[in-house]
Amino acid sequence: MKRNMQAFILKQMKKHRSMTIATVRSDGWPQATTVAYVNDGLDLYFCCDPDSQKVRNIARCRRVSAAIDGDDEDWSRLKGLSLAATARVLSDPKEIARALTLLGRKYPALAGSGRPEPKDVAVVKLRPKVISVIDYGKGFGHTELVRV
Numbered sequence: 001m002k003r004n005m006q007a008f009i010l011k012q013m014k015k016h017r018s019m020t021i022a023t024v025r026s027d028g029w030p031q032a033t034t035v036a037y038v039n040d041g042l043d044l045y046f047c048c049d050p051d052s053q054k055v056r057n058i059a060r061c062r063r064v065s066a067a068i069d070g071d072d073e074d075w076s077r078l079k080g081l082s083l084a085a086t087a088r089v090l091s092d093p094k095e096i097a098r099a100l101t102l103l104g105r106k107y108p109a110l111a112g113s114g115r116p117e118p119k120d121v122a123v124v125k126l127r128p129k130v131i132s133v134i135d136y137g138k139g140f141g142h143t144e145l146v147r148v
Contacts, residue, residue, distance in 0.1 A: 001146050006042075009131060009146070012068055012081050013039040017106070021046070021126070022065040023057035023087070030065075031057060037068075038102045042128050042148060044085070045099040050122040058087045058124065066126060069134065078136040082143075085126040099123045 022032045033054055035046040044066070048054055058064065064087045069080025090096045096118045104110045131146045 001148065005133065005144070005146055008133060008135075009042065009081060010039070012079060012133075013042075013044070016068050016070055016080070019044070019046075019066050019068040021054065021087075023054050024061045024063070025053070025057055026060060036103070036107060038099070038106045040098075040102055042131075044126040044128070045102060045123060046126075047100070047103065047116060047121040047123045050089075050120075052122070054124070055089055055122045058089060062086045062088060064126065075140070076136050078134065080134045082132040082134065083126075083128045084130045085128045087124055087126050090123045090125055093118065095125075096123045099125065 017036060018034050019037050020032050020034050022030045025031050031053060035048060035054075037044050037046040039045070064085055065083065066085060067080065067082045069078065072078055090099065100110075100116070100118065100123065110116075128148045131148060133144045133146060135142050135144075
């Protein structure tokens with residue numbers, strides 16, 4: 001991946017605060033859900049209820065899609081990412097603690113009593129395989145496909 005493309009991707013990941021993740025339900029239909037996330041390089045982390053539909057879906061099928069973008073009245077300023085990734089619910093306590101620390105840095109409200117206990121949440125890691133980079137500043141519908 002070209003250095004300027006990676007810089008653009010990382011900037012979008014850092015700039016935005018939520019992403020929509022799509023998992024596959026047991027009946028084959030996609031399920032899209034908005035989650036707060038943090039990135040560590042190109043890897044993305046979010047936490048959710050361990051009994052959530054997302055966790056059950058990921059246990060069945062690790063392939064997910066996600067979208068990270070913002071909203072702007074001027075469509076020519078729209079920028080964002082759409083990605084295909086593998087997902088896994090973390091089980092290593094050190095990895096979970098690191099992800100929760102990163103989430104706490106991005107979301108200061110989680111500090112102190114607002115931070116979830118590792119036993120009370122599922123921490124999910126997404127590892128992108130393909131990223132579609134969206135930049136309408138380069139023209140309506142402009143995307144570039146990046147393989148990770």
